[in-house]
Amino acid sequence: MSESSPSPATPSIDFLRAAAAQQGVSPTDEDLEGVLGFLDVVLPRLEQIEERVPPGTPS
């Protein structure tokens, strides 16, 4: 929660493959490359939103 927290890095293909396998899904490497491309865009935006949502806002 400190201001010096590192930004989340886009995960690796191996990480995504393992995360998919944990949920019983077996995508191809090509599928996972597409997911990586999406996460490259969305993770920085997610981080910005995490920082800007006013504290105490309930879900």
Place this chain on the structure above:
Amino acid sequence: MSVVETARRIEAGELTPREAVESYLERIGQLDGALNAYISLRGDQALAEAEQAPPGPLHGVPVAVKDVIDVAGSATTAASELLRDNVVARDATCVARLRAAGAVVLGKLNTHEFAFGAMTTSPHFGAAHNPWSLDRICGGSSGGSGAAVAADLAAGTLGTDTAGSIRIPACFCGVTGLRPSTGLVPTDGVVPVSWSLDAVGPLARSAEDCALMLSVLTGRPVELEDGLGRLRIGVVEELFERADPAVAAQVRAAVEELRGLGASVEPVDVPLIEESGTINQLLMLPEAAEVHLPWLRTRLAEYGDDVRARLLAGLLMPATAHVTGLRARRWFLGELGRVFERFDLLAAPEMPIVPPPIGDDDVELNGERMPYRLSLIPFNSPWSLAGLPVVSAPAGFVNGLPVGLALVGRDREEQTVLRAAHAFQRATDWHERRPPAAAIRAAASAV
């Protein structure tokens, strides 16, 4: 013919329900080979049901529904390979309500696969073609619903809307579409995209048609005859600036028409428009992945490439993303609530562009090439995220292709949205323009 006019002619004895159904089936036979608006037809059943249609406000009116909505005895395919043979036993509640009011269901309409995209170019059932220009998309995901109304292949249709899927095809096909407030129309019997964002609503010729269909879908009357009064309309300048200038000019003229009818019109800044697209994705993608998880495990390869990619993205987003999305939605609702303290309606272009050619994943907008799916997000996601009612009404043409005016209202204020659209349509005739049937017929005969 419109829903209202068809119902009136049947009530007056000028047309029987069977004649109405026969007329539409004949037209579908002539034109749909070129449009591919329908995935399946219920010809014999519809003719039989027309003979026994119950009395009601839609007595004998031929309608059709997007093929993610259950109709007893028909397959609900969702334009997917996975559900190709998914014959269902019961009507969705929305269909049951239309039928109880006398409507006759002609068939099931084309959609983006699993309603999870905005093009209606299913790799399994083929693209729906825009009646205004057959080489262009209808938008989506309710593309068949828009095309069927535009080409007069049904009096009215049902679509679904998670992030623009009623409004976009209504805009691109030059018809009127209403996304109701989230939760207003039951979604049981509808293949879900995202449980917290999905809505079912009508596409038809006019706001008057949509009002009649909505009154049947909700069981509550919708009054349109009060005119505009002193409605306060906020013009979402950011979206006009983002749109193609020719599209924006058409929609500005529509807003000026509303001003001339008595509305007060002022520019407004809507906070978080850009962020709302991301927030929408944080909710929609994991919710869709959850719906599809059993099939992702066993039949992953049977999805089209684009839908599989979105579902996997939802599956593999960080677990906290959805919670952040829920909290950020609250934040956005608070900001938007302050805007609606000053305005009764917001106005914007429904889409920033005219329908692109089938097969083009990228579009050019203000000199920049960008993915089509990204171009539409700021124009549609904010209102879906907030669960608000939105109507897209025809507002003119650019290069012979339709342009739409979006009017956004407060939660559960469909009547205000439709009243404004109705007043606009009484003063203009954009909603009465028809695509060239002869060209469609010629193309169909060549198929």
